[in-house]
Amino acid sequence: MQTDASVADADYAMRNWRGERLGRIRVGSDAHKQLFCRMLLDTHNPYKPAVMVWPELSPDALQRITSLPIWDIAVQTEGRAQLRVQAYANTVSDPLLREALVMDGGEEARHKVVLSKLVEAYGIRLEPEPAYHLPKDPEWAWLVTGYSECVDSFFGFGLFEAAKRTGYFPPELVETFEPVMQEEARHILFFVNWIGWYRRQLSWWQRLVFEFKVARVWAFLIWERIGIARGLDNNGEMQDANFTLTGHEQIGIDLTLSELLDMCLAEDRRRTDGYDKRLLRPTLMPRLARIARRFIR
Ligand SMILES: [Fe+2]
Numbered sequence: 544m545q546t547d548a549s550v551a552d553a554d555y556a557m558r559n560w561r562g563e564r565l566g567r568i569r570v571g572s573d574a575h576k577q578l579f580c581r582m583l584l585d586t587h588n589p590y591k592p593a594v595m596v597w598p599e600l601s602p603d604a605l606q607r608i609t610s611l612p613i614w615d616i617a618v619q620t621e622g623r624a625q626l627r628v629q630a631y632a633n634t635v636s637d638p639l640l641r642e643a644l645v646m647d648g649g650e651e652a653r654h655k656v657v658l659s660k661l662v663e664a665y666g667i668r669l670e671p672e673p674a675y676h677l678p679k680d681p682e683w684a685w686l687v688t689g690y691s692e693c694v695d696s697f698f699g700f701g702l703f704e705a706a707k708r709t710g711y712f713p714p715e716l717v718e719t720f721e722p723v724m725q726e727e728a729r730h731i732l733f734f735v736n737w738i739g740w741y742r743r744q745l746s747w748w749q750r751l752v753f754e755f756k757v758a759r760v761w762a763f764l765i766w767e768r769i770g771i772a773r774g775l776d777n778n779g780e781m782q783d784a785n786f787t788l789t790g791h792e793q794i795g796i797d798l799t800l801s802e803l804l805d806m807c808l809a810e811d812r813r814r815t816d817g818y819d820k821r822l823l824r825p826t827l828m829p830r831l832a833r834i835a836r837r838f839i840r
Pocket residue numbers: 621624650651654727
């Protein structure tokens with residue numbers, strides 16, 4: 544049985560973490576690997592989706608939540624992420640890194656359970672799920688998942704905060720969902736550190752091959768989002784993936800794009816602030832947002 548105090552402790556522990564070892568840590572070193580793997584493992588919040596309480600919602604809150612066009616894509620994204628991370632974990636022989644990746648994949652699986660509980664609690668109707676296929680190139684799949692999370696979480700954090708501040712999401716629901724959002728912050732932190740570390744394990748020619756793969760991953764992600772923005776149905780999948788970009792309009796939150804970007808930037812900082820300062824931080828999305836911010840009033 545989880546008491547209030549143990550829940551609060553677990554919540555604090557998942558957001559605030561320092562590595563045991565003191566001093567400078569070189570990116571790519573064994574100490575760096577220890578640091579980002581331990582961060583993920585030590586900050587795991589052991590909440591159980593089965594005992595989560597889904598607050599009773601007022602009729603209009605219920606209507607707002609059930610009519611959001613995000614539930615199918617959310618469930619499918621988590622299902623795919625779990626499979627992709629797990630597939631990559633299976634290729635890794637380093638015990639600590641593998642343990643951390645298995646935890647990452649396990650948390651994705653738990654997100655899917657949380658979402659299915661929510662869907663069930665509020666009577667949201669879902670499309671039948673497509674079959675999930677094991678990726679042919681697990682490293683590619685892991686890169687796609689990692690970079691997708693960097694993009695989607697950045698907007699997701701801002702939108703979640705906006706939905707909270709405007710009361711679009713009732714406070715009880717915000718509270719229930721909060722650990723899931725924080726888990727995504729840990730995942731992107733883990734991912735950007737893994738990339739930084741992994742690059743330094745490669746010889747010059749392996750590095751070349753890897754950077755080419757990263758470029759192809761980005762091309763794929765951009766193509767996926769453009770295709771979806773045009774309304775093309777990508778094999779019946781991902782039809783809501785541009786939600787991150789147009790989400791504030793879809794959920795009817797009265798917010799300018801610049802306000803939303805500011806909120807994304809602030810939330811991105813807040814959510815990753817409590818972890819060891821020696822860990823690399825995600826920089827691409829904040830940088831792009833700051834550039835965009837100069838042109839948008
Ligand atoms: Fe997730």
